[in-house]
Amino acid sequence: MAAQTSLNTLIEAIAGAVVDAQDRIEQHQISHLSDFFDEDNRPKSVVIRMPSLHPQAGEDDEDLYRAPILPLVSTNVLRIKDVEITFDADLGPLIEGDPPGDDAPHEPGWKGASAASRPHLRVDPSVGGSDRRGGSVHVVLRVEGSEPTDGASRLMNHLAQTQGVFKTFKPGD
Numbered sequence: 759m760a761a762q763t764s765l766n767t768l769i770e771a772i773a774g775a776v777v778d779a780q781d782r783i784e785q786h787q788i789s790h791l792s793d794f795f796d797e798d799n800r801p802k803s804v805v806i807r808m809p810s811l812h813p814q815a816g817e818d819d820e821d822l823y824r825a826p827i828l829p830l831v832s833t834n835v836l837r838i839k840d841v842e843i844t845f846d847a848d849l850g851p852l853i854e855g856d857p858p859g860d861d862a863p864h865e866p867g868w869k870g871a872s873a874a875s876r877p878h879l880r881v882d883p884s885v886g887g888s889d890r891r892g893g894s895v896h897v898v899l900r901v902e903g904s905e906p907t908d909g910a911s912r913l914m915n916h917l918a919q920t921q922g923v924f925k926t927f928k929p930g931d
């Protein structure tokens with residue numbers, strides 16, 4: 759069992775990978791937000807020509823209607839819903855105190871004893887079960903759509919309130 763590691767370390771690494779994946783999702787979504795603004799951070803908008811609804815408008819009069827693009831499109835806000843990770847590992851010895859090779863200082867958690875005073879289980883994740891290849895891992899990651907944040911909702915609502923008719927013109931103008 760040459761490749762043994764602390765089960766705690768293995769679980770922390772897996773949890774860290776999940777947190778990093780969520781961070782990458784959020785960074786992608788933030789970078790995508792810039793697509794809806796120009797180089798001066800003004801919202802990009804679309805101008806639509808529509809028949810005028812003004813009471814004194816003639817039959818052929820048109821309104822130019824400006825609408826910011828961001829509130830018009832669906833924003834894909836994703837978050838990791840759950841993660842399922844299964845793997846086979848050989849169990850090693852139960853070690854009291856700090857696991858060998860762990861020189862990092864341990865701070866006490868919110869409750870209970872510090873991590874250094876708990877026993878640590880050693881595992882060898884490179885060894886698979888009898889019916890699996892060595893080191894094989896099965897990962898299921900589920901994402902779900904979620905509601906936009908309060909800040910994003912407020913921004914989209916404000917932009918939606920700025921849309922409207924900005925000019926009415928008659929044929930030949």
